[in-house]
Amino acid sequence: ALPILKQAEYVLDQTPEMLPVLKQAGVVDSGGQGLVQVLKGAYDALIGKEIDYTIEGAPTGAAPAKISAETEAEIKFGYCTEFIIVLNAPMSDNEEHAYKAFLESIGDSIVVVADDEIVKTHVHTNDPGLALQKALTFGSLSKIKIDNMREEHQEKLIKDAAKVAEQQKFEEEERKKMVPPKPVGFISVSIGEGIGEIFRELGVDYLIEGGQTMNPSTEDMLRAIEEVNAETIYILPNNKNIILAANQAKLLTKDKEVIVIPTKTVPQGITAMISYVPEKSAEENEEAMTEGIQMVKTGQVTYAVRDTHIDEKEIHQGDIMGLGDHGLLAVGQDILTVAEETIRAMVDEDSELISIYYGEDMSEEDAESLGEKIEQAYPDCDVEVNYGGQPIYYCVVSVE
Numbered sequence: 001a002l003p004i005l006k007q008a009e010y011v012l013d014q015t016p017e018m019l020p021v022l023k024q025a026g027v028v029d030s031g032g033q034g035l036v037q038v039l040k041g042a043y044d045a046l047i048g049k050e051i052d053y054t055i056e057g058a059p060t061g062a063a064p065a066k067i068s069a070e071t072e073a074e075i076k077f078g079y080c081t082e083f084i085i086v087l088n089a090p091m092s093d094n095e096e097h098a099y100k101a102f103l104e105s106i107g108d109s110i111v112v113v114a115d116d117e118i119v120k121t122h123v124h125t126n127d128p129g130l131a132l133q134k135a136l137t138f139g140s141l142s143k144i145k146i147d148n149m150r151e152e153h154q155e156k157l158i159k160d161a162a163k164v165a166e167q168q169k170f171e172e173e174e175r176k177k178m179v180p181p182k183p184v185g186f187i188s189v190s191i192g193e194g195i196g197e198i199f200r201e202l203g204v205d206y207l208i209e210g211g212q213t214m215n216p217s218t219e220d221m222l223r224a225i226e227e228v229n230a231e232t233i234y235i236l237p238n239n240k241n242i243i244l245a246a247n248q249a250k251l252l253t254k255d256k257e258v259i260v261i262p263t264k265t266v267p268q269g270i271t272a273m274i275s276y277v278p279e280k281s282a283e284e285n286e287e288a289m290t291e292g293i294q295m296v297k298t299g300q301v302t303y304a305v306r307d308t309h310i311d312e313k314e315i316h317q318g319d320i321m322g323l324g325d326h327g328l329l330a331v332g333q334d335i336l337t338v339a340e341e342t343i344r345a346m347v348d349e350d351s352e353l354i355s356i357y358y359g360e361d362m363s364e365e366d367a368e369s370l371g372e373k374i375e376q377a378y379p380d381c382d383v384e385v386n387y388g389g390q391p392i393y394y395c396v397v398s399v400e
Contacts, residue, residue: 005043008036017306030215075150077107077124083144085119085135099134106130124149184278185230188269189216189238192389195266195357202273205230215241221249225256232257232282234289236269257282261289265298265325266388267355267398297399299324299342301335302392320394335362335394336370343374346399347381354381357388357396367395 015029091099091114099119103110107125114120119138123131128146135141186203189210190196196207206224208216225233233256235246243262250258259282263269275292276285304319311328315321322330322342330341343354354374358367364387371385388396 002043005036005039008039012036075153077109077126078148078150079126079128080109080122080124080147080149081107081128081131081145082120082122083132083135084142085121085139086142087117087119087139090116091119091138095138099138102134103131179229181229181231183231184282185228185233186236186273186276187221187224187228187233188236188273189242191238191266192357192359192391194387194389196389198270198386198388199273202270203276204236204273210239210242215239216245218245218248218252221246222252225249225253225258230256232259234272234276234285235260236263236272238263238266238269240264259286261286261293263293265296265300265398266357266390266396267298268293268296270355271296271398271400295400297325297346299329299346299397299399301339301342301394301397303394336366336373339370339395339397340373340377343397343399344377346397347378351378351381351399353384353398353400354378355384355386355398355400357386357390357398359388359390359393359395361391362394370395 012028012032015032019029096112096114096119100110100112103112103121103123103125106127107123109122109124111122112119119135121131121135125131132141132144185205187206187208188199188204190199190207191210199207205228208220208224210216221235224235235250235258237243237246237260243260243264246260250260261269261272263272271292272289275289277288280288300323302321302323304315304317304321306317308315310321313328313331315328315331319331320333320335320338321328322338322345324342324346329345330338332338332341339356343356347354356367356371356374358364358370367385367387371383374381375383390396
């Protein structure tokens with residue numbers, strides 16, 4: 001079993017070389033990493049390894065509490081130190097004064113109570129060892145207790161944050177009870193500021209940030225479903241890798257009707273939203289939205305992070321690539337040229353609408369220039385240029 005684990009970890013380390021977008025993001029394949037963790041757990045179970053499950057994580061919904069610089073300054077001495085000295089001989093007044101003076105030199109909150117046999121000591125200090133060493137010169141020690149006050153304060157902050165989060169959750173749930181659910185709600189995965197704004201304008205209630213390097217989980221989907229106060233909820237995954245998570249969330253949701261429209265790209269998601277008609281039934285809208293996305297062709301212009309071959313074409317690191325629904329459409333050195341070639345490969349005699357969504361790495365001027373060229377090349381088509389703000393892809397284009 002151990003050689004299998006070592007080989008699995010080796011292959012996991014190689015995944016950035018297998019998928020350009022992983023290397024660009026500087027990460028290994030998340031699914032592969034999860035599988036390796038499952039294998040490690042299976043191996044630990046096989047050899048009978050005991051696991052300590054007693055450590056509690058941070059409260060759900062509460063941000064990790066951190067001690068501010070001001071709070072650190074307030075706790076000047078971090079350790080509350082208490083002990084009893086069993087005296088070898090009664091302590092003289094001079095010795096008691098000298099002992100107190102020493103404690104004051106290393107801390108504060110000094111309490112010293114002495115009689116002929118014992119001396120009870122309390123001090124806040126940053127070095128409890130110094131206090132203990134000094135005390136040992138007078139006798140033996142008992143009932144030693146040292147508490148880290150900074151940790152105690154941090155625990156209090158975490159508990160307070162948990163209480164605040166709990167109260168906020170309770171208030172939110174009470175608010176939802178007072179507001180009746182609306183008939184229909186929409187959840188969409190988005191990949192950029194501009195794309196998100198377009199979805200909001202089309203009526204999407206909840207946006208989940210996604211994209212090729214950040215795929216939302218089933219848990220993310222369930223959280224979104226909980227947040228949307230509607231009887232029927234449509235989910236637009238807008239990525240083939242996210243459709244499974246959306247369907248799993250649908251199966252796990254019992255109190256709301258969830259409909260997953262299998263959109264594989266952002267343009268398909270936008271078309272699905274446009275295809276929705278409030279007057280139609282849920283079944284009719286699901287059918288219309290699903291049919292509508294079949295009419296959308298999507299192209300994405302990005303760059304190669306390493307030398308490779310795609311569709312029998314040689315690609316060099318740094319080359320600009322135009323990717324379509326079913327493979328490579330164009331490759332070259334210039335973004336606008338590759339984008340134009342990509343669109344030309346997508347347009348046919350039935351095309352009516354060409355939409356260009358330019359990303360964070362393409363200027364508005366270049367996007368408008370691309371739009372003008374496409375308008376001149378296809379005068380019978382409507383051409384729209386919108387800000388998408390997506391990373392990685394210079395532009396995302398759709399042809400309908």
